[in-house]
Amino acid sequence: MITNQTVRPYIIVIDDDQVMRLSCLKILKKEGYEVATFVDGVEGLENIYQRKPDLVVVDLKMPRLSGMEVISRVHAIDPDICIVVITGYATIGTAVDAMKNGAYDFLPKPFTPDELRLIVRRGLERRMFAKKTAELKKEKQQMQRRFVTFVSHQLQSPLAAVKQYLEVLNFLPDTPDKQAVQKEWIDRSLARISELLELISDWLTISKIESGQLTECTGDANLVKIFNDLKTTFQPECDKKNIFLNISIPEHLPPVPAREDCLRVLFNNLIHNSIKYNKTGGSVQVQAEEKENSIEVLVKDSGIGIPDDKIDLIFEDFYRVKSENTKKIPGTGLGLPICKKIVEELGGAIEVDSKLNVGTAFRINLPKGRGEKGA
Ligand SMILES: Nc1ncnc2c1ncn2[C@@H]1O[C@H](COP(=O)(O)OP(=O)(O)OP(=O)(O)O)[C@@H](O)[C@H]1O
Ligand SMILES: [Mg+2]
Known part of the structure; x- marks a missing residue:
């Protein structure tokens, strides 16, 4: 049973056999999942495009569009959608092929409610894990992009300042206090360069920590x-x-x-x-x-x-x-x-x-x- 979850996993069942559809619906709804059923692959795929379910239970032998075709298309929409194939004993060989094509697992008919519950629970766990991994990867990529933008900006501003100071020095008029003014601009440049060196050194330290070089x-x-x-x-x-x-x-x-x-x-x-x-x-x-x-x-x-x-x-x-x-x-x-x-x-x-x-x-x-x- 699902408890304490804000978003209920969404499961669809695609099977031309009405009894099978209804029994899956009943078992899975009782588990607390959001469930929808479809009579064939064409209708099922339409819903998959629109709602991207977490898990698809699909029969292999269906009119219009075969289960195998559905698997390939679902995989193309989102390879992390978990697919469980249900099939008669006669087509177990095909079910193995289906797994090679991207299905997570298969359930031979007839199956017990417990078998369905177990395979769905495991499939959803895998789906949630894949989702979390993808989110973390995306977050990391975003952080890296932000970091690169920020660091580039941090590198740019002291360099632009030093360039400006050097231009001032280059065109400094000959006045009695020229040497003192020169010193001031040189000191300012040195301070900005030290800042830059410190930033680069910190940046290198972080990259060493992240690659495990420093903390191993x-x-x-x-x-x-x-x-x-x-x-x-x-x-x-x-x-x-x-x-x-x-x-x-x-x-x-x-x-x-x-x-x-x-x-x-x-x-x-x-x-x-x-x-x-x-x-x-x-x-x-x-x-x-x-x-x-x-x-x-x-x-x-x-x-x-x-x-x-x-x-x-x-x-x-x-x-x-x-x-x-x-x-x-x-x-x-x-x-x-x-x-x-x-x-x-x-x-x-x-x-x-x-x-x-x-x-x-x-x-x-x-x-x-x-x-x-x-x-
Ligand atoms: N001992 C401290 N007393 C008061 N404020 C502190 C102390 N340590 C850190 N801070 C505050 O926390 C901020 C972040 O510290 P952090 O060491 O990360 O950066 P920083 O000292 O500004 O620069 P650097 O990267 O050169 O160390 C500091 O800018 C400062 O405002
Ligand atoms: Mg500090």
Whole structure:
């Protein structure tokens, strides 16, 4: 029986035998399906063109249009429509041919209501699976198209700006402050080029994650080493901005089954954000703790925070919070989507908690390495 379903599967039965039509109708309607019956292939096909049913039950031996012909035409309309052939024992050989032509299965006459119910249920499951796969494929293609359009646009705007700046430089009049003006335009060009390079690097990281190159497990990564290196990388920037960077990782933390460069990308992005979206005199704290089945890392800052209504958006590709606080901070909006993709590919989880003007905390759980307690 169908329960809780918004769209009832639509099934049609094509058979010139009235008793067969009526008994199929009764059995299948009782199951909760929407059912229609047709006396021959011509009428049935008309309905298939109009309504695209989920499943077609068709007799092979019929006047006007044979069942085999119906199968070929249905297949041409939509190869994912599931076709179940019903046939007398004498034509089982033909039924096998029908399956070769695209029918899903066949039911020899006479059959019991249970046999019909079972074959239809299985056929519908296959149909739903095929539909879902096709929808996902379409969605992915649309996303790829949108992504390409968006990235092309993102590449175009800094390049167009740099071109403009170079034109200005080319025609700069000889004035006493020419050198200072030149420097300003060169600095602007360099900033736009850095933006572009960052975007390309993020884009490459995403394509590596999607192809599994970055997240495939090729050993155990040592978080202690990674965080020591990250401290060395970020300390100068923190000193410059007067931000207190505290990274506290237990020395005997078990390894994480992941590539080291993948975890570096993850924590580099999170710590970089905590510094970038911080305030002078603020702090960034990184802590790691061994849990029963995972390693939990907390990256917490006392920065500008994220507005409540924007929290759900920060993991979307290219999303950046637009505010007075952020408008001068450069970025592409791909850092957190990359973090989320990495964590999920590794079988972990990432959560965020933030309060505007108070700070933000990202909590990451990663599966523990082999041979460790609870692993
Ligand atoms: N620690 C944080 N504190 C406050 N806001 C944050 C923090 N981390 C992220 N955000 C907000 O989330 C947005 C998305 O972050 P994300 O890292 O994806 O992109 P980005 O930092 O803008 O650019 P990039 O791709 O260079 O990392 C940021 O633009 C910022 O508005
Ligand atoms: Mg970022």
